[in-house]
Amino acid sequence: MQPARKIFLLLLLFMLAFAHRSAGQNLQIGQALFALGTLVVVRPDGIEDRLRGRGAVSLFEHDVLKTEGGSRSTFELSDGTRVGLNENTQLQILSRWEKAHGVTRVLRLRRGQLWVRSASGSRPVEIETVSGTAIVNNAEIDLRVADDGQSALSVVQGSVQFATAYGWCTVTAATTSTGAIGSGCSANAKNNPQQITAWSRDLLK
Amino acid sequence: MTRTGHRRYINFVAAWALSAAMTGCADPLLLRSAVSPENVALPPLGPRIYVANESSNNVSVIDSEKLVTIGTIDARSHATHDLALSRDGKLLFATNLASGRLSVIDTERLETIASIFTGARSHVVTLTNDNKQAWIANIADDTISILDIATLKIVGALPTGQGPTGLAFSRDGRFAYVSNQGDKTVQVIEVDFQRVIKTLPVGTNPHFLVLGPDGRIWGCNTGSNDIFVIDTKTHEIINSFQVGPFPQQIAFAYKGLSGPNAYVTVAGFNKVLVLSTDPKRMNIIEEIPVGDRPNGIWANAQGTRLFVANEGSNDINVIDSGTAQVVATVAVGRKPIRVVASR
Numbered sequence A: 001m002q003p004a005r006k007i008f009l010l011l012l013l014f015m016l017a018f019a020h021r022s023a024g025q026n027l028q029i030g031q032a033l034f035a036l037g038t039l040v041v042v043r044p045d046g047i048e049d050r051l052r053g054r055g056a057v058s059l060f061e062h063d064v065l066k067t068e069g070g071s072r073s074t075f076e077l078s079d080g081t082r083v084g085l086n087e088n089t090q091l092q093i094l095s096r097w098e099k100a101h102g103v104t105r106v107l108r109l110r111r112g113q114l115w116v117r118s119a120s121g122s123r124p125v126e127i128e129t130v131s132g133t134a135i136v137n138n139a140e141i142d143l144r145v146a147d148d149g150q151s152a153l154s155v156v157q158g159s160v161q162f163a164t165a166y167g168w169c170t171v172t173a174a175t176t177s178t179g180a181i182g183s184g185c186s187a188n189a190k191n192n193p194q195q196i197t198a199w200s201r202d203l204l205k
Numbered sequence B: 001m002t003r004t005g006h007r008r009y010i011n012f013v014a015a016w017a018l019s020a021a022m023t024g025c026a027d028p029l030l031l032r033s034a035v036s037p038e039n040v041a042l043p044p045l046g047p048r049i050y051v052a053n054e055s056s057n058n059v060s061v062i063d064s065e066k067l068v069t070i071g072t073i074d075a076r077s078h079a080t081h082d083l084a085l086s087r088d089g090k091l092l093f094a095t096n097l098a099s100g101r102l103s104v105i106d107t108e109r110l111e112t113i114a115s116i117f118t119g120a121r122s123h124v125v126t127l128t129n130d131n132k133q134a135w136i137a138n139i140a141d142d143t144i145s146i147l148d149i150a151t152l153k154i155v156g157a158l159p160t161g162q163g164p165t166g167l168a169f170s171r172d173g174r175f176a177y178v179s180n181q182g183d184k185t186v187q188v189i190e191v192d193f194q195r196v197i198k199t200l201p202v203g204t205n206p207h208f209l210v211l212g213p214d215g216r217i218w219g220c221n222t223g224s225n226d227i228f229v230i231d232t233k234t235h236e237i238i239n240s241f242q243v244g245p246f247p248q249q250i251a252f253a254y255k256g257l258s259g260p261n262a263y264v265t266v267a268g269f270n271k272v273l274v275l276s277t278d279p280k281r282m283n284i285i286e287e288i289p290v291g292d293r294p295n296g297i298w299a300n301a302q303g304t305r306l307f308v309a310n311e312g313s314n315d316i317n318v319i320d321s322g323t324a325q326v327v328a329t330v331a332v333g334r335k336p337i338r339v340v341a342s343r
Helices: A003-023 A198-203 B003-023 B028-035
Strands: A028-042 A048-060 A064-067 A072-077 A082-085 A090-098 A102-117 A125-129 A132-136 A140-145 A151-157 A160-164 A167-171 A175-179 B048-053 B058-063 B068-074 B080-085 B091-096 B101-106 B111-117 B122-127 B133-138 B143-148 B153-159 B164-169 B175-180 B185-190 B195-201 B206-211 B217-221 B226-231 B236-242 B247-255 B258-266 B271-276 B284-289 B294-299 B305-310 B315-320 B325-331 B336-341
Touching: A028 A090, A028 A198, A064 A072, A072 A198, A102 A198, A125 A140, A125 B153, A132 A140, A132 A151, A151 A160, A151 A167, A160 A175, A160 B153, A167 A175, B048 B080, B048 B294, B058 B080, B068 B111, B068 B325, B080 B122, B080 B336, B091 B122, B101 B122, B122 B164, B133 B164, B143 B164, B175 B206, B175 B217, B185 B206, B206 B247, B217 B247, B226 B247, B247 B305, B258 B284, B258 B294, B271 B294, B284 B325, B305 B336, B315 B336
Parallel strands: A102 A125, B164 B206, B247 B294, B294 B336
Antiparallel strands: A028 A048, A028 A064, A028 A072, A064 A090, A072 A082, A082 A102, A090 A102, A090 B111, A102 A140, A125 A132, A132 A160, A132 B153, A140 A151, A151 A175, A160 A167, B048 B058, B048 B336, B058 B068, B080 B091, B091 B101, B101 B111, B122 B133, B133 B143, B143 B153, B164 B175, B175 B185, B185 B195, B206 B217, B217 B226, B226 B236, B247 B258, B258 B271, B271 B284, B294 B305, B305 B315, B315 B325
């Protein structure tokens, strides 16, 4: 067989396999790995799945993840980004598609506190709250949203863009910026990263 | 074929196949765009009408002078409902009720270039006066999402009353008005501080809101068959008027020397009602029969033509405001809801 024909056939097989895989399946975008207490995963059709202890619960677009008082959990996105949920936390897994940039993973934090460490070399992951969006790229953060919508973005490693309706801030390592409905992001204030993320430490063992 | 030519051929085949695989071989939209250079200067757009077809999940594009369809844009989403066009006419934003996503459409290339989740049952989209943000009302989340248009990122969300369905900004951009179906209210939001400064009780099932040429906010109570007018200085309702079953949307145009008049689609009558905009002497000037279940309505920039989307008959009627007659009908997709036209 001619080399050109061989290459063509090989690539055609690869393309067909790729097309088949994406045609009829609900694309898994991550896995819940561990819960101290209980992690509740609410699917878009209202069906609930639960993780207690170690496991591998598949996560899909539009899933809502919830912890109640006394429960904490961690999950990993397909690109290797790790996320921890403190107690009394609720988030939804979303995405934005752009022709120019493809799919960006978006986590909408509705209440509670998250720890996020993005995977090295992966696309940024965006964490939305009612008062702003943290764009996490090669960084480690803690983000807490209060009942009144005020968000506190603390950066542990790297630097993070904090986009609000009133403008953007760059939050650097070992600093915290807050955002609130009706105001932009505050100036960076020094923090103690170890103290802020202490709640997540035993999730990562 | 020479040895060099043969190698070139192999490289070409490999590059083509790899490029097809990477761009998604099942997606002709992406393939087409991959071969069309992004930096090609396109001719200026002529005046156009855009129609959101809810049951076709797409947007019809019509040349508003020749009244011929020049394209259909796949919204890449579900239940395309409302539309907002940027002032330069280059970007069109479309809500998609069923998926809660906002489609961003490049009107030069007639294609959807982004899809953003805003909230459950995203209903209407309105651009801030500076066109820097899009505000999207999410009925099932009781929120307004704020999208930064330059980066296409959600940069905030505002809590609203129950079931926000209509959204309009005041002429000076300082205030946003949000109608809430569940609460039967219109909230007045001070935009700079993102805070509700007043809540007005209105009728049943308040829906569409629009800024009128008189600087007032006009709205429809679809459930109580009336329209209302809000003064943007006092934030008070200064008038309401019974128009008939299921009023949907309002546009403004002239009839010769008379006007601007308000043109209201009344779905239960299959008519457009023409009203005086004088709040002290609001009366019906004339009635114009149109297609089945008229919903969206938009006037051209000159105020001489109105485009009416009939969600029952899947077409748009073009009304000549001078003679109050339908002068053309153009077929569109299934269940057209909203129509907007470029300036």
